[in-house]
Amino acid sequence: xxxxxxxxxxxxxxxxxxxxxxxxxxxxxxxxxxxxxxxxxxxxxxxxxxxxxxxxxxxxxxxxxxxxxxxxxxxxxxxxxxxxxxxxxxxxxxxxxxxxxxxxxxxxxxxxxxxxxxxxxxxxxxxxxxxxxxxxxxxxxxxxxxxxxxxxxxxxxxxxxxxxxxxxxxxxxxxxxxxxxxxxxxxxxxxxxxxxxxxxxxxxxxxxxxxxxxxxxxxxxxxxxxxxxxxxxxxxxxxxxxxxxxxxxxxxxxxxxxxxxxxxxxxxxxxxxxxxxxxxxxxxxxxxxxxxxxxxxxxxxxxxxxxxxxxxxxxxxxxxxxxxxxxxxxxxxxxxxxxxxxxxxxxxxxxxxxxxxxxxxxxxxxxxxxxxxxxxxxxxxxxxxxxxxxxxxxxxxxxxxxxxxxxxxxxxxx
Numbered sequence: 124x125x126x127x128x129x130x131x132x133x134x135x136x137x138x139x140x141x142x143x144x145x146x147x148x149x150x151x152x153x154x155x156x157x158x159x160x161x162x163x164x165x166x167x168x169x170x171x172x173x174x175x176x177x178x179x180x181x182x183x184x185x186x187x188x189x190x191x192x193x194x195x196x197x198x199x200x201x202x203x204x205x206x207x208x209x210x211x212x213x214x215x216x217x218x219x220x221x222x223x224x225x226x227x228x229x230x231x232x233x234x235x236x237x238x239x240x241x242x243x244x245x246x247x248x249x250x251x252x253x254x255x256x257x258x259x260x261x262x263x264x265x266x267x268x269x270x271x272x273x274x275x276x277x278x279x280x281x282x283x284x285x286x287x288x289x290x291x292x293x294x295x296x297x298x299x300x301x302x303x304x305x306x307x308x309x310x311x312x313x314x315x316x317x318x319x320x321x322x323x324x325x326x327x328x329x330x331x332x333x334x335x336x337x338x339x340x341x342x343x344x345x346x347x348x349x350x351x352x353x354x355x356x357x358x359x360x361x362x363x364x365x366x367x368x369x370x371x372x373x374x375x376x377x378x379x380x381x382x383x384x385x386x387x388x389x390x391x392x393x394x395x396x397x398x399x400x401x402x403x404x405x406x407x408x409x410x411x412x413x414x415x416x417x418x419x420x421x422x423x424x425x426x427x428x429x430x431x432x433x434x435x436x437x438x439x440x441x442x443x444x445x446x447x448x449x450x451x452x453x454x455x456x457x458x459x460x461x462x463x464x465x466x467x468x469x470x471x472x473x474x475x476x477x478x479x480x481x482x483x484x485x486x487x488x489x490x491x492x493x494x495x496x497x498x499x500x501x502x503x504x505x506x507x508x509x510x511x512x513x514x515x516x517x518x519x520x521x522x523x524x525x526x527x528x529x530x531x532x533x534x535x536x537x
Contacts, residue, residue, distance in 0.1 A: 130415045135501040146506050149472040151289070151317050151449045151497035154343045156400075157407055164345050164400030171396070180395050187395065190402030194350050197405055197413070198334065199325040203384040204358075206351040207398055211316045211337035212239055214351035217388040218312055218333040219243055219283070221361035226252030228280035233258060233266040233295060235288035235484035240314060244283075253280070257483055264291075264442025264484075268299045275307045283312040290476040290484065290493065291451045292424060293443035294318070301330025310357065316340060320408055321448050321499070322417040332357045338397070341420075341448070341499065344404035345397040353385045363388050411500070419500040420448040423507065427498060430511045436518060440493050449497045451476060454518050459492040465517040471510060 136142045141155035156164075163186075170179040180187065191202040198205075208214045220243070224230075230244050234257050244255040258274060261267040266284055282304045286297050297313055304311035313331040315324055320341030326334055334352040338344030353361065362381065363370060369391035371381045381387050408416065427450045431437050436455035454462060459475045466473055474495045478485035485491075496510070 130411050130419060130500060132419075132501065132503065135411075136503075139501050142501060144470070146471040146510060148496040148498055148502070148506075148510060149474045150499040150502075151340055151495065152474045153339045153346060154320075154341060154499055155501070156343055156345065156404070159407060160344060160400045160404045163403040164396045167396035167399050176395070183395075183399060186399045186402060190350075190398055190405065193402050193405035193409065194352075196409060197319075197324065198352055199327050200352055201355065203386075204352055204355050206353070206385040206388040207393070207401070208349050208351060208389055209347055209394065211314070211335050211349040214335035214337075214349045214388075215240060215312070215314055216243065217363055218335060218351055218353060218361070219281075220247070220364040221388075222281060222310060223362075224248075224251040224253040224280060227278055228253040229276075229278045230255045231258055231271065231274060231279055231282045232256075233284040233288075234260045234487060235264070235266075235285065235290065235293065235295075235481050236283075237285050237289055237314065237316075238480050238482065240283065240285065241482070260484070260487070263444045264293050265444065266295050266300060268296055268303060271300060272303050275303060275309075279307060279309045281310045281312060283314070285314040285316070287315075287317040287447055287449065288481055288484065289317065290440075290481045290490070290495070291443070292428075292441040292446035292449040294322075294445040294447050297329045297331070304332075305330050317449065318447065320413075320416070321420050323413040326352055326354070338401040338404060341416075342401070342404050342408055343499075345394075345400040347394050348397040348401040350401075351385065351388050353388065358383070358385065358387070365390075367391050416500050417447075420498060421446070423498040423500075423502055423504075424448045424450050426504065427496065427507050427510070430507055431514075434511060434515050434518065437514075440488075440490065448499065449495060451493045451495050453491075453493050454514075457518055459494045462494050462514070462517060465520075466510075466513065469513050469517075471513060 138157040139155050147155050190207055191205045194205045195202045224247055248255050259267050259270045284295055286295055301311055311331045312333045315334055315336045319336035332354045336350055338348030339346045367390045370387045371379045373379050428439050431439055431452055438453050440451040463473055463475055476493050476495045
């Protein structure tokens with residue numbers, strides 16, 4: 124057995140100015156940028172202010188191009204299969220709305236699919252006559268691979284899932300889903316918005332045709348950045364829903380040619396400072412090592428789940444055979460927004476997952492709003508202890524009876 128991978132946590136914290144200001148357990152919302160990313164982003168904005176936006180882009184052409192190579196290294200693909208866009212939603216939309224659906228075409232997705240994606244499925248189904256079908260979850264809450272295989276037929280045009288749902292630590296079996304999609308010959312679109320940056324991702328191993336991600340979450344890049352991977356072999360089958368002079372060339376008065384690479388999904392105007400910052404964020408994560416990041420993030424999250432289980436009245440809500448850095452919970456008698464506000468007043472950041480974000484899964488599991496605490500590699504055991512101690516104080520404050528009996532519940536943990 125190989126030795127455990129390690130990373131320099133103290134260096135990561137020194138590189139992260141926010142660590143001195145806040146206890147940040149909202150990394151699945153928007154993580155704290157490391158100083159090199161901050162300096163690269165702000166530095167380009169300052170350059171634009173001094174010499175002009177076009178001129179700054181020309182001067183920093185190498186840095187702007189570097190993001191494609193860094194993204195390709197992270198995903199195990201070629202740079203010409205990468206498009207850099209404004210955010211993960213735009214990346215996902217550009218891929219999905221490029222697929223020519225028709226009446227009777229089937230779109231298969233997971234029970235825990237994200238609202239933005241599901242709304243797009245419903246819109247396209249309404250316009251084209253395609254059909255949206257959620258695949259049942261297995262006993263651990265993941266998309267059931269056996270049920271997916273049973274649902275496959277020649278009418279399945281697309282399998283599209285979210286790798287890590289927004290409402291818990293569950294990691295869907297992306298590789299196994301890819302095997303089913305390859306066997307059937309249908310397209311496979313994977314949303315890695317919350318897995319990119321906290322675990323290794325190899326598109327060849329996963330077998331997806333398209334993959335979308337954001338920069339602001341576990342990659343620790345600037346907001347307003349994202350990217351799209353499209354496998355070279357399927358590019359010609361996908362015409363972007365809109366084009367401009369960057370994505371295509373106007374060749375005659377009544378003709379145009381779409382560019383042959385994945386940049387057909389980009390547009391000419393973009394966030395140049397953010398693009399440079401994203402490239403630095405990717406390099407930063409790659410330098411640390413995504414295996415090492417996953418090992419630390421998973422371990423911290425499991426410690427947090429165990430520690431939360433010791434707080435009376437707390438119910439941990441995470442599903443999954445494999446669970447990542449997102450930890451969700453509820454507390455008896457206290458609304459999630461009350462908990463979030465009380466923690467924020469004590470310089471602790473969390474977020475809330477609402478049923479509207481994962482409607483089918485939330486209804487099936489009978490979930491209302493839940494508190495989402497998402498850790499990253501720069502977080503520490505001491506922060507977990509402080510978080511849980513503070514949460515315990517918040518939950519016991521203002522109650523007529525602070526002794527609420529023995530034990531809390533962790534539900535459902537494998």
